[in-house]
Amino acid sequence: MDWCEDPDSKCIFWLNGMAGTGKSTIARTVAQELAEKKRLAASFFFTRGKKDISHSRMFFTTIAAQLANSLPVLRAFISDAIDNNSGIFQQGLREQWNQLILNPLKSAPTQSIQLVVVIDALDECDSMRDIQLILQLIAEAKDLDTVRIKIFLTSRPEAPIFDGFRQLSGEAYQDFILQSIPLDTVNGDISTFFQQNLAPLKAKHGLGTPWPGEQIIEQLVERAAGLFIYAATTLRFIRDGIDGPEEQLSLILNTTKSSLSATEHLDGIYTTLLQHSVLGKRGNQECEELARRFREVVGSIVVMFNTMPARNLAQLLQIPFKMVSRTLDCLRSVLDVPENESQPVRLFHLSFRDFLQDPQRCSDPRFQIDEKERHISLFRKCMEHISQLRENMCDLWGPGVLITEIPTDTIQKSIPPHIQYAYRYWFDHWRRGDPMEKDIKMIRQFLEQHFLHWLEGLSLIGEISNGAHMIIALEDILSVSCNAY
Numbered sequence: 001m002d003w004c005e006d007p008d009s010k011c012i013f014w015l016n017g018m019a020g021t022g023k024s025t026i027a028r029t030v031a032q033e034l035a036e037k038k039r040l041a042a043s044f045f046f047t048r049g050k051k052d053i054s055h056s057r058m059f060f061t062t063i064a065a066q067l068a069n070s071l072p073v074l075r076a077f078i079s080d081a082i083d084n085n086s087g088i089f090q091q092g093l094r095e096q097w098n099q100l101i102l103n104p105l106k107s108a109p110t111q112s113i114q115l116v117v118v119i120d121a122l123d124e125c126d127s128m129r130d131i132q133l134i135l136q137l138i139a140e141a142k143d144l145d146t147v148r149i150k151i152f153l154t155s156r157p158e159a160p161i162f163d164g165f166r167q168l169s170g171e172a173y174q175d176f177i178l179q180s181i182p183l184d185t186v187n188g189d190i191s192t193f194f195q196q197n198l199a200p201l202k203a204k205h206g207l208g209t210p211w212p213g214e215q216i217i218e219q220l221v222e223r224a225a226g227l228f229i230y231a232a233t234t235l236r237f238i239r240d241g242i243d244g245p246e247e248q249l250s251l252i253l254n255t256t257k258s259s260l261s262a263t264e265h266l267d268g269i270y271t272t273l274l275q276h277s278v279l280g281k282r283g284n285q286e287c288e289e290l291a292r293r294f295r296e297v298v299g300s301i302v303v304m305f306n307t308m309p310a311r312n313l314a315q316l317l318q319i320p321f322k323m324v325s326r327t328l329d330c331l332r333s334v335l336d337v338p339e340n341e342s343q344p345v346r347l348f349h350l351s352f353r354d355f356l357q358d359p360q361r362c363s364d365p366r367f368q369i370d371e372k373e374r375h376i377s378l379f380r381k382c383m384e385h386i387s388q389l390r391e392n393m394c395d396l397w398g399p400g401v402l403i404t405e406i407p408t409d410t411i412q413k414s415i416p417p418h419i420q421y422a423y424r425y426w427f428d429h430w431r432r433g434d435p436m437e438k439d440i441k442m443i444r445q446f447l448e449q450h451f452l453h454w455l456e457g458l459s460l461i462g463e464i465s466n467g468a469h470m471i472i473a474l475e476d477i478l479s480v481s482c483n484a485y
Contacts, residue, residue, distance in 0.1 A: 010174040011142035012135075012151040014165065017178030019351040022228035023154040027120035030152055034116050041115035041149060042066035048124040048350060054305070056130040061089055063117060064100035070115065071147065077104035090465070093130060097137040105147050114148040123155040124350070135164035139172040179226075186226045193228075194220050197235050201245045212249060219253060223269075225262035229349050230269060236333040236348075237273050242280075251276060266351060267361045270334070274367050277330040290327075291366035293319075297327045299369040300378060301335070302353045303432075305425045307344035308417050310337065316381055316418035376433030382426035383442050385419055389453035394460060411460050423457050427470045443474075 017023050027045070034040035042063045047053050068075045081099045082088060088099055117138075125131050141149045155161050157177070165173060194217050202211055212220075224230040234252060241248035255272045278294050279287045300317060301307075308316070314324040328337045328345060336346045347353055355361050356369040394406060394414040415423070430439065446454075458467040 010172060011139060011149075012153055012168075012173035014161075014173055014175040015152070015154045015178065016157040016161070016175060017154075018156060019229065019349070019354065021178040021226070023156075023178065024120050025228065027118055027152070027154045030116075031118040034118070038070075039113075039115055041070050041117050043118040043120070045120040046122060046124040048121075048126065054124065055126050056093060056134060059125075059134065060093060060096040060100055064096075064104075067101065067104075071108070071111070073108045073111070074104045074147075077107050093133050094137065097140075102137075102140060105141070105144055105149065108146050110146045111148070114150065116150045116152055119151060119153045121155060122153055123158050123161055128160040131160050132164035132167070135161075136167065139168045142172050183226055187221050187224075190224050190226075190228065190231045191217055191221050193231050194235070198238070198245075201239060205245055207246065211246070216249070216253070223252075223265050225265050227262050227266055229351055230262075230266050232348070233266075233269055233273070233333055237269065237277075240332045242277060242330065263361070267355055267363075270352060270355050271362070271364055271367075273331075273333050275364065277333070278327075278367075287366070293323060293327050294367060295369060295374075296377075297324055298331065298335075299356070299374045301345060301347065302356055302369055303371055303374045303429075304378070304421075305428055306421060307346050308421060309341055309343060310345050311341055312417040312421075313345065315416070316378075316385070316421060318381065318384070372432070372434040374433075375429045376435060376439065379426055379429035379433055379435070379439065380442070382422035382429060383446060385422040386426060386454060386457075387446055387450060389450045389457060391453055391456070393453070393457060406460070415457060415461060419457075420461050420463075423454065423461060424463050424466060427474065431473070 015023060015026060024045070031040055031043045043066070044059055044062055045053060052058050064078055068078045078100055081104060085091075085099060088096060119138075122131055122134065125134070138151050141151065165175070194212075198212055198217075201207070220231070220234060224234070237252065238245050238248045241251075243251075252269065252272060255268070274294075278290055282290065296317065297313070297319070300313065310324055310328055311321050314321040317324070328335060331337070334348055334352045336348055338345070356367060357371055359365070359368050362368045394410055396406065430443070433439075455464065455467060458464045
C-alpha cells in the first residue's frame, strides 16, 4: 500500500505472478482496504468464461460509472459525455476512454485526494489486442494534473502483457513480481493459513492433541511450494471431503511426494482429489461411467462462456438434475457449488481448468478434457434446444409491443437461462469445436427454419447486437466450410 500513498510513485503498479500465487486475493484485499479509506475510485475483476467480465466491452463504461459515484465532481462531465454521444456504449475502447474517463478527469476541478483504480486478472480478458490497448490508454492517466488517479493491476506474466508494458515508458509503471518474494516469507504466510484454518476442524471433530502438529504443518507447507492455491485446495479437501479430516489429511500426505516442483505438487493434489472424490473404490465399470459423467458435466463448466446454476446446466446438457448434483457435490474442493440453487456453479481457480485440459499435467486420462470435443458437444446441445423455437415465444398480445413493456418474469419464464445460453453461444461453441459435415447441415437447416425465431429471441433477451456479429461471421465461415465439404 506504500505505492498507493506515495504521490511521486508511478501511475501503474503491476503485480504479476504465476497461477496460484494469490494475485486475486491481494487485489481484493487492496480494494477492500482502499474502500474503507474512501480511496477506491473503481475496480474491475476480469474472469475468463464469465459473460460480462471476460471481455473488455463493459470495462471502461463500468469504470466510468464507479468514478461518477466515488468522485461526485465527475458526474456532470460523464453525464454530458453520454448526452452528447448516445452511442458511446457501442463504440471502441479508445472513444470510451477519452469521452467517459480521460476528458471528464481533465475537466474536473483540481482535487488533492489521490484515488486508485484496481484491475484484477487483466490476462483473463479474452482479447489480446484489447489487453494491450487498455494498457496504452490507462497509462495516459500519468499526465493528469487535476485528479491524481493511480492503477493497481494484477495479471499473470504472459507475453501480451509484457509486450503491452514494453510499449510504455518506464515513467508510467512499476512492476512487482510475486515469485520474487523470499520463499521463507511466503511459507510463513502459508503456515499461518494452515494453522488458523485447521484449528476449527480440530475443535469441531474433537481431534486430539497435537493434530495436525507442527511436523504435519511443515509437510503441507513444503508441498505447497509457495502456491496459495495448493494450500486453499488442500484445506477444502480436508474440510469438505467424504471422509473425516484425519483420513483426508493422511490421503494427501501418503499420495504426494515432497520432492516435486510447485506445479507438480498442485497437479498431485488435483489428481488425488479426483480419484478419491469422484471414483473412490468403485468397480471398473462404474468408475468409467462416473468419469464419463465428470467429463461431460465438469468439462462443460470448464469451456462454457458463461456460468449458470446447476439445475440450468442439467437442462442444457439434458441430464437428470440428480446426476449433475451428485457429480458436483463430490467436487466442492475445486468447485464453488452454492447452497442457493439459483446461484451459478464456478471453478475456484483457473489452474484446475488448465490442469484438466493439459494431458501432460492430467496424468489420468479418465479426467482429461478435450476442449474441441466439449465445444462441439455443447454446440449440438444448443442446436437441439433452439431447433424447438417457434414464433412469439413469449405469447405477446400484439405485434407492436415494445420490449420495455414486457415483464422480465415473462421473458424468464418463456426463455429460461439454458435456452438463453443456447441463443447466445451456439455459434461460439461451433467455431471453437471440431465440426463435422453433419454440423454444417444442422446450421443450414436451423437458419432455414428458425432464423427469424432466433432473432426474435435474441431481441427479447437483449442480445440482438451479438446476433448481428454472429451473422457476419457465419457468412464468411460457412462459405469456406462449404468448399471444405
